[in-house]
Amino acid sequence: MTETDKQARGARTALVTGGARRIGRALAVALATEGFNVVIHCRSSLAEAAQAAEECRAKGVRAWTVCADLARTPEAEALVGRAIEAAGPLDALINSASIFPKDTLADAPLEAFVANFRVNALAPLALSRAFVRQGREGAIVNLLDARMLLYDAAHAAYHVSKRAFFTLTRMMALEFAPRVRVNAVAPGLILPPPGENESFLEKHAAQNPLGRWGTTADVAAAALFLLRSPFVTGQVIFVDGGFHMKGRVYGA
Ligand SMILES: NC(=O)c1ccc[n+]([C@@H]2O[C@H](COP(=O)([O-])OP(=O)(O)OC[C@H]3O[C@@H](n4cnc5c(N)ncnc54)[C@H](OP(=O)(O)O)[C@@H]3O)[C@@H](O)[C@H]2O)c1
Numbered sequence: 460m461t462e463t464d465k466q467a468r469g470a471r472t473a474l475v476t477g478g479a480r481r482i483g484r485a486l487a488v489a490l491a492t493e494g495f496n497v498v499i500h501c502r503s504s505l506a507e508a509a510q511a512a513e514e515c516r517a518k519g520v521r522a523w524t525v526c527a528d529l530a531r532t533p534e535a536e537a538l539v540g541r542a543i544e545a546a547g548p549l550d551a552l553i554n555s556a557s558i559f560p561k562d563t564l565a566d567a568p569l570e571a572f573v574a575n576f577r578v579n580a581l582a583p584l585a586l587s588r589a590f591v592r593q594g595r596e597g598a599i600v601n602l603l604d605a606r607m608l609l610y611d612a613a614h615a616a617y618h619v620s621k622r623a624f625f626t627l628t629r630m631m632a633l634e635f636a637p638r639v640r641v642n643a644v645a646p647g648l649i650l651p652p653p654g655e656n657e658s659f660l661e662k663h664a665a666q667n668p669l670g671r672w673g674t675t676a677d678v679a680a681a682a683l684f685l686l687r688s689p690f691v692t693g694q695v696i697f698v699d700g701g702f703h704m705k706g707r708v709y710g711a
Pocket of ligand 1: 480481483502504505528530556557558602605646647
């Protein structure tokens with residue numbers, strides 16, 4: 460999109476949580492490429508957030524960074540207001556920040572369930588409600604996980620929190636219509652978890668029908684499709700090579 464195209468479409472602004480690194484960063488840069496001004500939220504990755512903002516500005520849009528720990532309720536509840544203070548009204552909210560600790564149902568302390576629930580489900584709810592309170596049209600895209608339809612026994616507390624976020628996505632789509640659309644992208648095998656490398660992706664590629672892993676660009680393309688689609692709400696796009704159809708699917 461040329462500079463003139465971007466100006467002709469008017470400045471739209473998006474807030475991307477967890478936008479400093481990995482998938483969140485790819486989403487932020489894709490939005491900038493699409494002509495959105497971008498507010499990049501981070502918790503601890505300040506330098507990466509500044510670099511991501513620079514990368515967005517290089518696309519010809521405006522970009523800001525804002526830090527908040529979404530495990531702290533007051534910070535989660537204040538984040539949208541702070542983004543609006545910096546950038547003006549928001550047109551899009553991308554809830555991408557999350558935690559992904561390993562644990563099991565048998566052993567995880569109850570506090571682990573609370574911690575996952577706070578960051579992965581309740582903070583996005585707080586942000587989404589603040590976004591809706593602007594009283595203007597807009598769209599929200601939530602980052603779920605393709606494993607949520609199966610049983611991710613090695614990440615029990617995370618799994619429960621993403622299932623809750625899935626339910627919240629549908630509840631919000633109903634409650635926030637017609638002014639705000641709420642959709643989700645459920646990635647599958649995209650990036651190795653922190654501490655793992657490409658061999659992790661090679662090891663797991665055969666688990667999905669397409670037999671490979673996807674890219675952050677695949678996730679961004681789905682998110683942009685949802686933002687551009689005015690008659691779509693309550694939808695989840697699985698960007699997972701078909702993984703969600705395999706194994707012990709429940710509650711679909
Ligand atoms: N990677 C995959 O292949 C994959 C697969 C399925 C689903 N997903 C979903 O896609 C989304 C993005 O995935 P990802 O792998 O890019 O995520 P990630 O690297 O695990 O985390 C993204 C960001 O979340 C932020 N974050 C964590 N705890 C936070 C807190 N308490 N407060 C505020 N921010 C916090 C971190 O920000 P700082 O770095 O600034 O601390 C981090 O950079 C997530 O929702 C994930 O569940 C990813």
